[in-house]
Amino acid sequence: MDLFELSRARDVQDAIKHGAASHTAQQGAEVRFLAGGTTLLDLMKLNVERPGRVLDISRLPLGEVQATADGGVKIGATVRNADLANHPLIHDAYPVLSQALLAGASAQLRNMATTGGNLLQRTRCVYFRDTAMACNKRNPGSGCAAINGFNRTQAILGVSDSCIASNPSDMNVALMALDAVVHIQGTRGERSVAIDDFFLLPGHTPERETMLEPGDLITHVTLPPPATGSRSLYLKLRDRASYEFALVSAAVVVSVTDGHISHARVALGGVGTKPWRSREAEAALASATPDAASFRRAASDALAQAQPQSENGFKVELAQRCLVHALTLVTRST
The missing domain is CATH 3.30.390.50 (CO dehydrogenase flavoprotein, C-terminal domain)
Known part of the structure; x- marks a missing residue:
């Protein structure tokens, strides 16, 4: 793991400002947002992620699950997976999401992992996680060792000549079936993106996994009311x-x-x-x-x-x- 600077965001706008500044010539190395850290810290230890600065957002007011006026649900970005799975609004009205969350990882990880972090969970491809191996997702232009290597666990839909890495999340599969919307704040203000549009296919740029831009911060996810009789x-x-x-x-x-x-x-x-x-x-x-x-x-x-x-x-x-x-x-x- 490389040396890095750790600081805490004062508020959402402070997080956005520092996240966007990470891509300027003055700042140099990129900033990573830290909430639960269950994926980020793992990848930093492997030198797959090498941020110069880590910005703690875990204390921002983004940790609530609330009913919306239209009968849906708003889920804050820092809501813990365990809390979300067992929340009455989710467990009763959206059992597919509760079941998906409880099927993922271990109880210890579910107690730390967050909604926003899970949306950004990165592949478990062994070549992505091994810096000695070729991986276009980690090192664009280096090749995809999985195509002619160990690919038993890799994707069979949405693949390209540049990448066949599978997405590992359980939560996000359920959110797809629930027509979830991801809400983002960034330097361009606030915007909402349907979850199917939030994720990008690898194509020739597998290093870009979502439509997030520098400084963008996921603030919450909304679910529409359950379909009648569903x-x-x-x-x-x-x-x-x-x-x-x-x-x-x-x-x-x-x-x-x-x-x-x-x-x-x-x-x-x-x-x-x-x-x-x-x-x-x-x-x-x-x-x-x-x-x-x-x-x-x-x-x-x-x-x-x-x-x-x-x-x-x-x-x-x-x-x-x-x-x-x-x-x-x-x-x-x-």
Whole structure:
């Protein structure tokens, strides 16, 4: 780990000012915001992240979960994962999010990790985390060692010739299925971004993972009111039962009216270079009868554009089975 300066932001505007200044010639090295630090400190120890300055934002007033006037929920950026998973507004109305959070990491990490930090969680690709190996995400232009190397856990959707690293988050898969909106403050003022637009595909610039700009600070996330009559569920498949990242996962939100699916949201984890919203599956489920044939058709459509690598072709069928089972479970008593 390199030497760095640690300071505490006085308020949101102070954080934005110092974050934006980190990209000027005078400042030199970049600033990183620190809340829970469960990913940042890990990567700093590996010399993957090497900021000259770390700005503590953990004491900013961004740690509340509140109902919104329209019946939705506002989640502050520094809300701890454990607190969010067990909050009545989330546990009761958005069970898919609660389940996803409780499926992630360990109890100790959930007690520290935050909403904003989880949105920015970086890949667990072994080549990204090893500074001796080629990685376009860490060192643009150096190549992607995973393409011809160990790629069992890597992505099969949204990949490019520059990067096949999978997104590791559970929380963000659920937020995709819930049509979450990310709220940001920066040098250009305040703006709101749909979560599907917040994450970027790797293309030829895998080092840029989100649409955040220098100085931008995530302040909160909002969820719309639950769809009428909807039920939701998160299903995670992994190599071991705890403290493990998903090989594949599925977040589903479904409403059934008069024997037909009237609302469907589908997101997949473990298979995409970003949390993967499957509009193909949603289209297949629209007005369909909630039965095995409909679910298999939706799952097939969801993985139709998959580009498996040498060691992860099994993810195509595993993801299809995961999605079918999730849809079966969430509609079982409707």
